[in-house]
Structure formats: C-alpha cells, structure tokens
Amino acid sequence: MLCSSTEEVTPGSSSEPRPCSSTVTPHNLFSYSPVIHRQQYPQSSSGLLTSRGSDDVRNSRCAGSSTATDTVFTETKQTGAWWHVSGRADRISSSVGSSVHSCSSNTPHLKTTPALSHHGQTPQRDLNMTTSSSASACHASSVIVAVVEGRGLARGEIGMASINVKCPELVLSQFADTGTYAKVITKLHNLMPLEILMPDTASVKGQGTKLYNLITETFPSVTFTAVLRRYFNEKKGLEYIQQLCVPEFSTVLMEVQTKYYCLASASALLKYFEFVQNSIYAPKSLKVVFTGSEQTAMIDAISASNLELVVNQRDHRSEHTLFGVLNYTKTAGGERRLRSNILEPLLDVVTVNSRLDTIQELLQNEELFFGLKTAISHFLDIDELLSALVQVPKQETVPVAEAKITQVIQLKHILEVVPSLKTVLQSSKTALLKAYCTSLEDSRFNIILDQIKSVITDDTSYMKGSLTMRTQKCYAVRPNVSEFLDIARRAYTEVIDDITGLVAQLGEKYSLPLRTSFSKARGFFIQMRLEGGVLPGGKLPEEFIKVTRQKSNYGFTTVDLMKMNDHCEEALKDIFHMSYVVVSRLLSEVYEHIHCLYKLSDAVSMLDMLLSLAHACTVSDYVRPEFTDTLAIKQSRHPILERISGTQPISNNIYVSEGSNFVIITGPNMSGKSTYLKQVALLQIMAQIGSFLPAEYASVRIADQIFTRIGVDDDFETNSSTFMVEMKEVSYIIHNVSDNSLIIIDELGRGTSPEEGIGVCHSICEFLINYKAFTLFATHFLELCQLQTLYPNVENHHMQVQHVRAKDGRAERVVYTYQLSQGHSEERNYGIRAAEMTNLPEEVIEEAKTVAAKISQKLWAKHYSDPATINQRANYRLATRLLQTARNSRLDSEGLRHHLKGLKRQYEAELQNATESVENLEIEE
Numbered sequence: 065m066l067c068s069s070t071e072e073v074t075p076g077s078s079s080e081p082r083p084c085s086s087t088v089t090p091h092n093l094f095s096y097s098p099v100i101h102r103q104q105y106p107q108s109s110s111g112l113l114t115s116r117g118s119d120d121v122r123n124s125r126c127a128g129s130s131t132a133t134d135t136v137f138t139e140t141k142q143t144g145a146w147w148h149v150s151g152r153a154d155r156i157s158s159s160v161g162s163s164v165h166s167c168s169s170n171t172p173h174l175k176t177t178p179a180l181s182h183h184g185q186t187p188q189r190d191l192n193m194t195t196s197s198s199a200s201a202c203h204a205s206s207v208i209v210a211v212v213e214g215r216g217l218a219r220g221e222i223g224m225a226s227i228n229v230k231c232p233e234l235v236l237s238q239f240a241d242t243g244t245y246a247k248v249i250t251k252l253h254n255l256m257p258l259e260i261l262m263p264d265t266a267s268v269k270g271q272g273t274k275l276y277n278l279i280t281e282t283f284p285s286v287t288f289t290a291v292l293r294r295y296f297n298e299k300k301g302l303e304y305i306q307q308l309c310v311p312e313f314s315t316v317l318m319e320v321q322t323k324y325y326c327l328a329s330a331s332a333l334l335k336y337f338e339f340v341q342n343s344i345y346a347p348k349s350l351k352v353v354f355t356g357s358e359q360t361a362m363i364d365a366i367s368a369s370n371l372e373l374v375v376n377q378r379d380h381r382s383e384h385t386l387f388g389v390l391n392y393t394k395t396a397g398g399e400r401r402l403r404s405n406i407l408e409p410l411l412d413v414v415t416v417n418s419r420l421d422t423i424q425e426l427l428q429n430e431e432l433f434f435g436l437k438t439a440i441s442h443f444l445d446i447d448e449l450l451s452a453l454v455q456v457p458k459q460e461t462v463p464v465a466e467a468k469i470t471q472v473i474q475l476k477h478i479l480e481v482v483p484s485l486k487t488v489l490q491s492s493k494t495a496l497l498k499a500y501c502t503s504l505e506d507s508r509f510n511i512i513l514d515q516i517k518s519v520i521t522d523d524t525s526y527m528k529g530s531l532t533m534r535t536q537k538c539y540a541v542r543p544n545v546s547e548f549l550d551i552a553r554r555a556y557t558e559v560i561d562d563i564t565g566l567v568a569q570l571g572e573k574y575s576l577p578l579r580t581s582f583s584k585a586r587g588f589f590i591q592m593r594l595e596g597g598v599l600p601g602g603k604l605p606e607e608f609i610k611v612t613r614q615k616s617n618y619g620f621t622t623v624d625l626m627k628m629n630d631h632c633e634e635a636l637k638d639i640f641h642m643s644y645v646v647v648s649r650l651l652s653e654v655y656e657h658i659h660c661l662y663k664l665s666d667a668v669s670m671l672d673m674l675l676s677l678a679h680a681c682t683v684s685d686y687v688r689p690e691f692t693d694t695l696a697i698k699q700s701r702h703p704i705l706e707r708i709s710g711t712q713p714i715s716n717n718i719y720v721s722e723g724s725n726f727v728i729i730t731g732p733n734m735s736g737k738s739t740y741l742k743q744v745a746l747l748q749i750m751a752q753i754g755s756f757l758p759a760e761y762a763s764v765r766i767a768d769q770i771f772t773r774i775g776v777d778d779d780f781e782t783n784s785s786t787f788m789v790e791m792k793e794v795s796y797i798i799h800n801v802s803d804n805s806l807i808i809i810d811e812l813g814r815g816t817s818p819e820e821g822i823g824v825c826h827s828i829c830e831f832l833i834n835y836k837a838f839t840l841f842a843t844h845f846l847e848l849c850q851l852q853t854l855y856p857n858v859e860n861h862h863m864q865v866q867h868v869r870a871k872d873g874r875a876e877r878v879v880y881t882y883q884l885s886q887g888h889s890e891e892r893n894y895g896i897r898a899a900e901m902t903n904l905p906e907e908v909i910e911e912a913k914t915v916a917a918k919i920s921q922k923l924w925a926k927h928y929s930d931p932a933t934i935n936q937r938a939n940y941r942l943a944t945r946l947l948q949t950a951r952n953s954r955l956d957s958e959g960l961r962h963h964l965k966g967l968k969r970q971y972e973a974e975l976q977n978a979t980e981s982v983e984n985l986e987i988e989e
C-alpha cells in the first residue's frame with residue numbers, strides 16, 4: 065500500500081460489491097449535484113467591518129464576505145443590528161455544518177421516558193452527575209458560551225449558558241464571583257469555547273466592563289460576539305428551556321426558574337443559534353443541566369495549569385499530566401468525562417465512595433474488569449451521534465445523505481453492543497454498576513434496533529476504512545425495499561467489476577504486478593510494488609498517468625480508469641440518495657425513542673472513566689482513600705513523577721489536621737519542596753474524583769476549593785511583573801479562601817526584596833492561619849518558621865539533605881534525600897552553595913557569605929525587637945483566641961468571662977516573655 069489511507073481491492077474481499085436482485089434499467093434516475101452549503105453569518109447591506117479594540121481598522125473593508133479574522137458588525141433584516149462578531153467568523157459555521165435543528169411539523173417530537181430507576185442515593189446521584197462532567201468535557205472546540213453579569217447591586221452575579229454543537233446538551237450555571245472573576249475564567253478555561261457571547265452593553269468600545277476586558281484578554285483567539293442586551297431575556301430563556309428540554313431532565317426547571325442570569329444567557333445563546341446559525345433545536349430534544357458551583361470543587365485556571373492537570377506546561381502534547389496518568393479510556397465520552405472530572409472534582413463523599421466501591425470491585429473481579437473493558441471498547445462517540453441525529457439537514461446533498469446513512473449504521477452498531485455490556489454488568493455487585501445495568505434494561509434499545517433491522521441488512525456494521533465503509537453504506541438498505549435502489553447498486557457492482565477487470569488486463573498486457581486500490585482522495589487507482597524499485601524498460605507505460613511513487617510503491621491511473629471512477633461516483637450518488645430516502649423514513653420512526661441514548665452515553669462514559677481509574681491502579685500500587693477530617697497519607701508518591709521516571713520516586717507522609725492545619729516547608733533549592741506540594745494537591749484531586757492514590761494509606765478531607773500559588777521559572781522578559789503576578793494570585797486566594805480549602809503556596813515573595821518578601825509572607829501567613837483551611841507553605845525565608853512558636857496550629861517541616869564528604873575529606877557534596885522531616889531546615893547559605901558550583905571567584909563567594917550572615921541576623925532582630933510589633937502580635941493572638949472561643953463556645957456568659965480572664969493572664973505572661981527574650985537578644989551590629 066502507498067499510504068495508510070488507501071485500501072487494496074481484492075476480489076472476494078468485503079469491498080467487493082454484493083449482488084442485488086433486480087432487473088437492470090437505466091440507472092441514472094436521479095441526478096443532482098452535490099452542493100456543500102456552509103452556513104454563513106447573515107450579512108447586512110450596510111454591514112461595517114470593525115476590529116475588536118482597534119478603531120483604525122474599522123470601515124476598512126466592505127461586508128459581504130465573512131472572511132476569517134475579520135470582525136463583522138452585521139444586522140439581520142428581521143431584527144436589525146443585534147450582534148457583532150470578532151475573531152474567526154467562519155468557525156462555528158464549519159463546526160455546525162449545513163444542518164438545522166428543526167422543529168418543523170415533520171420533525172418527530174421526542175417523547176418522555178420514565179426517570180432512571182432509583183437504586184439508592186449513591187448510584188442515582190452519579191447517574192445524574194453527567195452534568196458537570198460531560199458538560200465541560202464535550203468537544204473542546206465546538207462549545208459556544210453566553211455570559212452575562214448582573215448590574216448595579218447584582219454586579220458580580222454571573223450567569224452562563226453553554227452548548228456544544230456536537231452534543232445536544234445545554235449547560236447552565238449561575239454563581240457569585242469576585243472582582244478577579246476567577247470563577248468565570250476558570251469555567252471558560254474548562255469549557256475551552258469556540259465562541260463567547262456577551263451583551264453589547266458590556267463591550268462598548270473603550271468602556272467595556274472589567275469582565276468583558278478580562279475575557280477578551282484571556283481568550284484572544286476565541287471569537288467574541290456582542291449580542292443586544294435585550295436578547296439576554298430571562299423570561300424567554302425559561303420559555304426556551306420549557307420548550308426544548310427532554311422530559312427526562314425537566315427537573316432542571318425547578319433548579320433554574322429563579323436563576324435569572326443563567327436563564328438570560330440561555331435565551332441569548334439559543335436565539336443566536338436561531339438567527340445566526342439559521343437553526344433551531346427540535347422540541348424536547350435538548351438535555352438541559354444546571355451545574356452549581358456547590359457540586360464540584362473549584363480549581364482556578366492558574367492552579368489547573370500549575371498542577372499540570374490536563375496540560376503539561378512545557379509541552380502541550382506531552383502526556384505527563386494527571387490526565388495522562390489516569391487516562392486509559394477507550395471512548396471519546398470516557399475521555400471527556402475524565403478530563404472534566406479532573407478539572408472539577410466532586411464534593412459529595414457519598415458519590416465519591418460509590419465510585420471507589422466500583423473501582424474496588426473492578427480490581428477484585430478480573431472477569432468483570434476485562435469483560436467491561438472489551439464491551440466498552442466497541443462503543444462509538446454516542447454524544448456526537450446523538451447530536452447529529454437530532455439535526456435535520458436543511459439541504460439534501462450527497463454528503464448529507466451519506467452522513468445520515470453512516471449515522472444509522474453507527475446507531476445500529478452501538479445498539480448491538482448494548483446487550484454485551486448489559487450481560488457483563490449483570491454479574492456486578494456494587495450499587496453503581498447495578499444501577500447502570502438496570503438503566504440499560506430499557507426496552508427502547510431493542511425497539512430502535514428492531515426498527516433499524518427491518519430496513520438495514522443484518523450484516524451491515526460500522527467498520528474502519530473508507531472503501532469498506534463505503535461498501536457498507538452502499539449495501540446497507542435491504543434488497544427489495546426500493547426497486548430503483550437495487551438497480552443503482554447493480555450498476556455500481558458492474559462498474560466495480562469493470563475496474564477490477566481493467567486492472568487485471570493492464571497487468572497482463574505489460575506483465576506488471578498491478579493491483580486495484582482505493583483511497584478517499586483518488587478513488588480507485590492502480591498500485592504496483594516493484595522489488596528494488598527498478599522498472600522494466602526504465603519507465604512506466606505512457607497510458608499510466610498521475611504517477612506517484614513512495615520508495616518501491618507506485619500509484620497511478622489511466623484515462624479509462626478515471627472514467628470508470630466517474631461512473632462509480634454517479635452510481636454512488638444515486639445509491640446514497642435513494643438509501644437516504646429510506647433511512648430518513650426510518651429515522652423519523654426511531655426519533656421517538658432516541659432519548660434512551662442519553663442514558664447510554666452517560667453509562668458508557670462513566671463506566672469507561674471508572675475502568676480507566678481502575679486500570680491506573682494496576683499499573684502502580686494505589687490505595688483506596690477514606691474521607692475524614694484529616695489529610696493523612698502514608699508514603700505518598702507524586703503520580704506524574706512516578707510515570708515520568710518509571711521508577712518509584714521517594715515517598716513521603718502527608719499530615720495536615722485541624723490542630724495543625726498550617727504547614728511551613730523549608731529546605732534548600734532542588735530538595736523537593738515544590739514536588740511535595742504539588743503531590744499533595746494532585747492526590748487531593750485524585751481522591752475527589754474517586755480514584756485510588758499512590759500511597760500505602762490515605763485519609764483525605766474533602767476540599768471545596770484548591771488554590772495554588774506556585775512560582776513559575778524565572779523569565780527575564782516577565783520578571784518585572786513577577787511580583788505583581790504573585791500578589792494577584794495570592795490576593796485571589798485571600799478573597800476566596802474558605803475553611804475547607806486546600807492551599808498550596810510555593811516561594812511567595814521571591815519577586816521583591818527579602819525584607820518586603822518576608823513582611824508580605826508573614827502577614828499573608830497570619831491571615832491564612834486564622835482559617836481552618838489546610839495550607840502548605842514552602843519558603844526559603846527561614847524567618848517564617850517563627851510562626852510555629854506564635855501559633856499552635858503551625859507546624860514546621862523541611863526537606864532533608866545530607867552532606868557527604870569526598871574521600872579526600874575536603875570537598876563536601878549535598879545529597880538530596882527528598883525526605884520530609886519535622887522542624888525547620890538548618891541549612892544555611894544554600895543559595896551561595898549553589899553559586900559555589902559555578903565558576904564564581906572564591907573571594908566573591910566569601911564576601912557573599914559574610915554579607916548574607918549579617919543581613920539575616922539584622923533582619924530577624926529588627927523584625928522581632930520592635931516593641932510595637934510585639935504588642936501588635938500579642939494583641940492579634942489574643943483577638944484570634946477570643947474569636948475562636950466565641951465561635952466554638954457553648955459557655956454561658958459567666959463561663960465566657962472566666963475564660964477571658966484566663967486568656968488575659970496568659971496574654972500578659974506571653975508579652976512579658978517576648979519582651980524579655982528580645983532584651984536578651986545579642987544583636988551584632
């Protein structure tokens with residue numbers, strides 16, 4: 065073969081046409097040209113071209129060509145100007161294709177189906193959890209999002225609606241966000257939208273709202289469309305949802321009916337589809353889900369990137385991410401679900417435990433594990449199929465006809481593998497698997513399959529390879545269903561026979577080893593493999609044209625073969641057209657039951673994800689986590705490091721509890737601090753998606769938010785803003801922290817002078833110490849370790865290093881153990897030690913050591929000898945304790961007074977001690 069996309073045609077192979085039993089009549093009964101209509105944004109006669117953020121380019125070109133990268137301001141005849149677009153205006157069109165989601169009278173109305181049977185709270189919740197998962201996971205580049213923000217007092221209240229053009233699911237959300245809009249940005253990052261819609265009032269040139277500016281700056285390559293504010297209409301949004309939502313998901317109405325901003329976004333989004341894409345969804349055809357931020361843990365976009373959850377920071381194609389470590393999925397749906405779960409881990413312990421039960425069963429029952437894996441691997445992308453099925457094409461072209469036939473074959477294929485999945489699930493014991501098994505006992509699967517089989521031949525199946533699949537499509541409809549179709553197929557068979565005959569003849573004529581081959585681009589052509597690549601006579605016969613050569617493989621055609629190819633195409637057009645008529649009729653009958661596919665898609669993607677998580681446990685030694693109030697993981701390992709190195713990294717214990725919820729980690733450069741911090745966050749996320757962990761024992765406290773502030777590699781270009789970036793990130797944490805958060809801060813304050821760095825770190829630590837959030841704080845500022853003596857909930861730990869003397873007893877070498885130990889690091893001047901390893905002159909190093917020693921002593925003394933600071937600190941501690949007492953106390957007023965007196969005495973004693981210790985300090989001037 066010349067290339068992988070070509071297929072060899074051999075007599076008797078599956079590509080060989082099958083006979084059809086009809087008399088031959090002139091076969092060219094239908095002739096119509098294949099027209100590929102691409103949806104375009106409607107163009108106004110008075111359209112202006114403008115550019116986002118730049119007035120200069122405005123009016124530079126005339127409307128009428130919605131070319132890529134142009135920014136178009138358009139108006140429809142019906143509505144007047146109501147949206148304007150910037151960015152690649154043609155991208156949605158190509159994504160949506162030339163279809164409409166029709167609700168015309170001949171579009172079948174989709175029926176209500178009973179809710180999934182309830183098998184206890186756990187599985188039911190997970191069954192309904194498809195929302196956030198598939199929501200954000202569906203195909204990245206085909207999601208359109210509408211965003212609106214409340215005005216006046218409601219500023220900061222955000223409504224979002226998103227839809228994936230490849231997956232008929234409308235996802236709504238509404239939440240309060242802070243001035244940094246981190247939640248909106250995070251959600252948008254997770255959705256990876258193709259286009260973002262916002263009200264025009266938010267994007268007035270030069271006076272765009274903060275949110276608008278932030279979104280357009282953060283997503284410069286995403287098409288931005290401003291829609292008239294009045295189309296963000298919550299009443300219309302509710303009407304749309306009532307009209308379009310599949311009855312099975314109609315409980316969403318109760319959730320969203322008072323959520324005005326997400327309804328408003330939904331209204332604008334669906335209106336946008338209606339007018340700009342010239343398409344509407346069929347009534348009762350959309351899965352509508354609401355994803356409140358309370359269902360999943362919030363991981364902001366920067367943290368997701370720092371932790372390399374789904375994208376590796378250095379190489380975007382690398383699989384060295386958490387997703388890469390856990391991804392053993394077999395289906396596109398499973399992969400999407402895993403990705404979205406990693407970005408939005410669960411908060412509900414019951415649901416997480418039900419997943420863990422399932423994984424445990426899969427690990428214990430090998431037959432079930434491999435049986436399910438095999439069954440799942442046969443499924444195609446159900447979401448994409450479902451989306452295509454609920455679209456009714458506006459124009460009946462050959463590609464559309466061909467696509468519909470493919471969809472029916474795919475549907476048949478999917479439904480045929482359902483029983484094998486059900487059979488495997490029947491032996492399962494855990495609630496979640498049993499619930500999925502029950503959800504597959506839906507009579508609609510068989511009803512649809514029977515309907516399909518009444519029209520489509522039994523041996524038609526979905527196959528790889530363009531020629532094989534073409535043959536499948538060609539002979540999909542049963543013989544005798546349409547007389548003209550049988551005739552056309554006969555004609556096609558004859559042309560194929562002629563082609564094979566011609567190639568055989570040419571082979572004989574020139575004594576060459578010729579074969580008939582097929583590729584999508586060339587159609588039928590001739591292939592020849594010559595050992596040694598030397599042609600007899602030095603050249604190919606004249607009649608062989610369009611010659612290609614790859615090593616010893618030649619590809620070519622002849623004028624006759626090209627003509628035959630044309631006949632073949634003509635015959636195919638007729639076949640596809642007539643098959644399409646039959647298939648459309650079939651689909652209109654099938655539509656009524658099609659919603660069982662939502663259930664199937666949910667089951668397959670979830671099972672695939674759980675199998676993938678179970679598979680990860682078999683690759684390395686993982687343990688099931690339990691959920692308590694403490695984060696305690698014994699001998700934990702960094703999951704990505706483990707994958708990268710191939711050998712087991714040094715394992716470490718993790719312990720953070722309410723009593724010691726603030727851990728300061730010190731240690732020299734390269735000692736493993738950052739790795740340890742990331743490890744904690746990654747394991748937390750793994751636990752919350754229902755994965756086992758790389759450790760010997762694991763107890764995890766559910767975190768509602770995971771924040772990270774991890775220093776990026778020094779970069780001279782961005783260095784000027786390093787400190788600002790740090791401060792912005794940490795300010796986001798401070799504004800959003802909750803008692804149940806997990807906070808990872810690495811090397812804060814590097815971007816400024818040490819004095820200010822220590823000051824900033826100190827005050828930020830004191831702020832965070834006051835929360836019950838679990839915080840791990842890695843720093844080179846050893847001064848911060850003093851916090852342990854000031855606050856009972858602070859613990860110092862450090863990364864151990866060893867000093868090994870060379871045999872000659874002189875040179876000393878540092879060995880990194882990557883072991884976490886209690887207490888703060890005793891290492892000093894490790895920066896200077898690193899400098900020593902370079903070629904710096906000895907006197908420079910010595911001078912550096914002297915100055916560093918003096919400065920650090922002075923700094924420490926200054927910080928702790930200042931009486932005002934001592935007083936302030938003591939006051940702060942007293943206030944904190946009072947607050948804690950008031951919060952926790954069940955004391956009556958007398959008891960409280962007594963307690964306060966005790967605290968006061970303690971406070972005075974501490975103040976006295978602190979003052980004395982400062983007086984005793986020897987300060988070297």
Ligand SMILES: Nc1ncnc2c1ncn2[C@@H]1O[C@H](COP(=O)(O)OP(=O)(O)OP(=O)(O)O)[C@@H](O)[C@H]1O
Nearest residue numbers: 713714715731732733734735736737738739740882
């Ligand atoms: N537990 C471990 N087991 C094996 N190798 C490790 C471990 N932890 C870290 N390492 C290795 O050490 C390297 C340095 O680790 P890391 O960046 O975490 O150090 P650091 O203390 O944060 O350094 P710096 O203070 O300079 O940022 C890592 O790239 C990794 O290869």
